[in-house]
Amino acid sequence: MNNIAILVENLNYKIGEKEILKNINFKIKKGEFVGIIGPNGAGKSTLIKIIVGEIKNYTGQISVNGKIGYLPQVQTINREVPINALQFAKMGAYKKKVSKEQISTLLKNVGLAGKERQLVGTMSGGELQRLSLARALLYNPDILILDEPEAGVDQMGKARFYELLYKVKEKKNLTILMISHDIGMVFEKCTSVMCLNKTLHCHGPTEKIKPDELKILFPDFDLWLRAKNHYEREHENGDI
């Protein structure tokens, strides 16, 4: 288990008579950046909720080696609560004492320098996403789990965020598990891919997943190709 971050064995989960996840088995090694893809209703969020401990009535074994930092979707964050970026980030520290300077440095590292006093409700999707990352990092996780970080974030914000994630992963030797609907971005940034649709259809290093395997899962595969071409056009000058 030493070099394994997450081990899932014989996982099954039902809601009533409906099978949501069926016989899921996989290992994620430390330091991997894994993208979970699959159609709507495939069970991706359910799998993550099981790994982070939100859902408990499954059968099978889940072993997690390290502390998990969890980033829910931006849309689930309540923008009505009148708190500023500093207060929001500080919640990630739980009971640990952190100084304002520590948080300010972290905000700077995620590209939010000087935004300490800005109300969370007035932030863009991209800013809120990076603020959530700062909050999760304050907890010093070994494993970061993200549910659709691109939701509510524009294409450039998304590319910047994935680039930032990759840098943080390298610097802190994190393992990342991320649900995404942006197949193009997953193939650009992740080291491996998991294709889920109730069962695990394919799992392996990004370069070893064959387009034919994805075509079976995604009727709108052509859309992905268009998204990929768009991404390449936007990045032809090497900008992030």
Ligand SMILES: Nc1ncnc2c1ncn2[C@@H]1O[C@H](COP(=O)(O)OP(=O)(O)OP(=O)(O)O)[C@@H](O)[C@H]1O
């Ligand atoms: N509380 C619930 N009661 C009944 N069915 C549920 C419940 N939560 C999830 N489901 C069903 O479980 C299945 C998997 O849902 P889940 O949210 O994990 O899928 P997903 O792959 O994350 O989908 P999406 O990409 O649309 O977010 C879906 O068919 C969904 O309708």
